[in-house]
Amino acid sequence: xxxxxxxxxxxxxxxxxxATSGAIERNLDFxxxxxxxxxxxxxxxxxxxxxxxxxxxxxxxxxxxxxxYKKPLFDIWAAHRPAYVATVIGAEPLDLARxxxxxxxxxxxxxxxxxxPCPTGWDFDPRESVAIGKLAVxxxxxxxxxxxxxxxxxxxxxxxxxxxxxxxQKQGRFAHLFQPQRNETLLAEIQGRVDAYWEGIx
Ligand SMILES: Cc1ncc(C[n+]2csc(CCOP(=O)(O)OP(=O)(O)O)c2C)c(N)n1
Ligand SMILES: [Mg+2]
Numbered sequence: 763x764x765x766x767x768x769x770x771x772x773x774x775x776x777x778x779x780x781a782t783s784g785a786i787e788r789n790l791d792f793x794x795x796x797x798x799x800x801x802x803x804x805x806x807x808x809x810x811x812x813x814x815x816x817x818x819x820x821x822x823x824x825x826x827x828x829x830x831y832k833k834p835l836f837d838i839w840a841a842h843r844p845a846y847v848a849t850v851i852g853a854e855p856l857d858l859a860r861x862x863x864x865x866x867x868x869x870x871x872x873x874x875x876x877x878x879p880c881p882t883g884w885d886f887d888p889r890e891s892v893a894i895g896k897l898a899v900x901x902x903x904x905x906x907x908x909x910x911x912x913x914x915x916x917x918x919x920x921x922x923x924x925x926x927x928x929x930x931q932k933q934g935r936f937a938h939l940f941q942p943q944r945n946e947t948l949l950a951e952i953q954g955r956v957d958a959y960w961e962g963i964x
Pocket of ligand 2: 770771772797798799800801802803804810
C-alpha cells in the first residue's frame with residue numbers, strides 16, 4: 763500500500779507535527795505533501811506556524827503584522843534524517859515534477875512542501891499567482907531545495923536575487939509595509955534574513 767498524506771501548513775507545521783515526528787522516527791513508509799499557504803486558510807487565514815514575519819493575518823492586523831517567524835519545517839524534518847525532504851512551487855513545474863518522481867521512488871518518510879500562493883489569504887488577484895510564485899524563488903525567500911542522504915542541495919538557486927520587496931509588494935497582506943509610508947526597518951529586516959540565508963550557502 764502506498765500512503766500519501768495531504769495537509770495544509772496548519773497541520774504540517776503545527777497541529778500534526780508531533781504525530782508526524784513519531785512517524786518519521788519509526789521510519790514509516792509515507793509521502794507527505796504539504797500545501798503551504800502560510801496560514802489557517804479554511805477558518806479565515808489566522809496565522810499558523812508557517813506564517814512569515816510581518817504578514818497581515820485575520821488576527822495580526824497592526825502596522826507590524828504577524829510578530830512571529832516562519833517555522834523551519836524543512837530543517838525540522840531533515841533533523842530526523844528521513845528519506846527525503848523537498849520544497850517546491852507550482853510556478854516552477856519542472857523542478858516540482860522531478861522532485862515528485864524522485865520522492866515516489868524512495869521508501870520511508872518523505873516530505874514535499876509546496877509554497878501555495880493564496881489569492882484569498884494573501885490578498886492578490888489570482889492571475890498574479892504564477893508571477894508571485896516565480897518572485898518567491900527569484901527573491902530567494904522560498905529556496906527550492908532537497909534533502910537526501912544527509913545532504914541539502916539547492917535545485918534552483920536564484921543567480922541574481924531580486925529585492926524581496928518585489929515579492930512583498932504584490933500582496934495585500936504586506937501592504938502596511940508600503941502604505942501610508944514605507945516601513946524601512948521591517949523591509950530591511952526581511953531582506954536581511956533572506957540575505958543571511960543565502961550567504962550561508964556554499
Ligand atoms: C486539531 C484541529 N484543530 C482545529 C481544527 C479546525 N480547522 C479546520 S480547517 C483549519 C485550518 C487548517 O489550515 P491549513 O492546514 O493550513 O489548511 P488551509 O485551510 O490553509 O488549506 C482548522 C484550524 C481542526 N480541524 N482540527
Ligand atoms: Mg494553510
